[in-house]
Amino acid sequence: MKLSGGVEWALHCCVVLTTATDPVPAARLAELHDVSGSYLAKQLQALSRAGLVTSVQGKAGGYVLTRAPELITVLDVVTAVDGAQPAFVCTEIRQRGPLATPAEACTRPCPIARAMAGAEAAWRAALQAVTIADLAGGVDDDYGPTALGSIRTWLGGPDGGDTATAEAG
Numbered sequence: 001m002k003l004s005g006g007v008e009w010a011l012h013c014c015v016v017l018t019t020a021t022d023p024v025p026a027a028r029l030a031e032l033h034d035v036s037g038s039y040l041a042k043q044l045q046a047l048s049r050a051g052l053v054t055s056v057q058g059k060a061g062g063y064v065l066t067r068a069p070e071l072i073t074v075l076d077v078v079t080a081v082d083g084a085q086p087a088f089v090c091t092e093i094r095q096r097g098p099l100a101t102p103a104e105a106c107t108r109p110c111p112i113a114r115a116m117a118g119a120e121a122a123w124r125a126a127l128q129a130v131t132i133a134d135l136a137g138g139v140d141d142d143y144g145p146t147a148l149g150s151i152r153t154w155l156g157g158p159d160g161g162d163t164a165t166a167e168a169g
Contacts, residue, residue, distance in 0.1 A: 001087050001123055002087075003078060006039075006042065006043045006082070009035060010081045011077050013033075013040070013047070013053075014047070014053070014069070015136045015139060016029060017063060017064060017065045018132060018133065019151050020155055022062070022155075023056040023064050024155055025061065026040060029044070032154065046080050047081070048063075050079065051066055052067075052077065053065055068133070073128050073131050074127040074131070074132075075124055086117075086120055087116075087120055087123075088113070088120065090112070092110075094106065
């Protein structure tokens with residue numbers, strides 16, 4: 001499976017939003033992750049269209065999660081950014097060429113299509129089993145119990161705070 005880079009950025013943004021007490025402007029998220037604001041805005045728009053985040057308007061506006069991080073899965077984010085289409089689409093190659101199998105004889109998917117469908121189902125189930133809250137917990141596990149708190153402080157700082165303490169997210 002190949003996912004777009006937007007999935008990674010969207011997941012990072014969702015994890016960061018778990019720490020925020022106020023809406024976080026897209027520009028602030030872009031600055032935190034050192035990524036183009038216009039690129040990140042596309043990912044945030046995809047999350048918004050999927051109902052995972054909402055945009056709060058106004059001077060103190062920005063993005064917030066629409067529900068608890070325990071209720072947003074990695075698969076939700078992947079689907080929001082990259083879509084729900086399957087990674088493999090069978091084109092019924094067995095029905096082509098000089099030894100083609102007649103369509104009426106193809107009563108079930110071929111072994112290749114079945115293997116790919118099984119792999120995709122397992123992949124989707126694995127992503128469905130991991131929540132944004134799980135990812136946020138992993139940040140503190142990997143970078144120490146103050147990592148997300150440092151991000152929260154940096155987000156709330158009037159001039160960007162100390163970016164060195166926010167690099168973990």
